[in-house]
Amino acid sequence: MSDKEFFNKFNLNDWIIKQCSSIGLKIATPIQSNCIPEILKGKDCIGAAKTGSGKTLAFTLPILQKLCEDPYGIFALILTPTRELAYQIADQFAVLGKPINLKHCVIVGGMDMVEQGIKLSKHPHIVVATPGRLADHLESCNTFTLSRIKFLVLDEADRLLSGQFDKQIKLIFNNLPKIRQNLFFSATITDTLEQLKEVTGKEVFLYETPSEIATVEQLEQNYILCPKDVKDAYLVQAIREYRTKNQKGNIIIFTNTCKDCQILSMTLNEVGFENVALHAMITQLQRLAALTRFKSNTVTILLATDVASRGLDIPTVELVINHTIPKVPKEYIHRVGRTARAGRGGKAITLITPYDIKMLQAVEKEINIKLTEIKVDDNEVSQIFTQISVTKSEAHIKLDEDDFYEKKLINKRKKWILEGLDPDEEESKMLKRSRKKNTKKLKKKYNNKLFISNDGNS
């Protein structure tokens, strides 16, 4: 069967098939062969397939086909949980849609809202957006309408419906036509299936790749057990040992907080592992610049929070390290899914302290496979330990914590204003909560002794 014949089985227009072969696509992946015909028939679709299995094209190709049969704007709305993923999907549409002069726009936070407003008013065929910014536009201007869209796509649907975006998504849905095709995709969709079925309300085609294990077969999954206080030295040693065997492969290191991400990035840069950082506390332009440097292999290490855990497709990533195990077990699947994509191999290493054993078991239960323990050279770790901790302390000083927290507070206050809350009231509630939490921590640490006041109350 020739390539052309293969893609022809979907009854796609010649120009689409040509574009597919020009970007090197030969054989459709299972999610594509199963979902594309059903979407072309007009059905709603819920597609669950592992990370890197080609879910994006499973919705892009049928949308392009239907668009060229009846082109108008705004034809399709694609929602994603993160800004960088929105850009990536828009790029995919731009490349494939070139022959029909496809007009698209990306509507995400952190970028010029006026410019976005102008683009939206010019009737782009495809809008790729994160929910927050799109909701802002819907509330603040009437120069565009989503009332005629034919397709609504939720990429990383379970994340979009996990609660964080509820308000914005409700607002967006209220602006969509009742008759439309809904396409929902993710690697971890099962816990939101009922919610998704409710959104569609009509006949849904549900496709799940049959598999006992949630992660990709070609992925080697390891953990390193290390004491909590020496974790950063273990991280550096793990990178050093990896680099002796693999000098070039791109590495993503995930942390759980923006501050950890920034501090670790500064520390690693200082000790000779050039890297870029991607997290919510830097500007969108810095985020995009960091990603561009990483994608183009100008730097080979990316330090990131979970803003990079969903959907990003960077084929050169060969190693994912979890500096800290994710709090939500299923996010592990997405983080390690940044490597071993589209049939390639890849490796994941998770640093585990004795406090994390339960979390490790929760992850193993989620993915239905055990991680293998690997060791790094303890002697080497003890030799680099002092240097790493001194460098990290210096990074803390350099970070200018006040500035960092001020930015964080400004972001929080903006969010409260958008939610219709009083920012002063919320800030004082937050301070009270954090004081209580710190007191609890200290009490535990000092066995309650320091906190018995004169009248005997703690």
Ligand code: ADP
């Ligand atoms: P997912 O959304 O399932 O995680 P993506 O849609 O990001 O995966 O695709 C992962 C990679 O596989 C991309 O680089 C994409 O270009 C490539 N890809 C998609 N479909 C095919 C195919 N049919 N043949 C070869 N490569 C493909």
Ligand code: MG
């Ligand atoms: Mg994807």
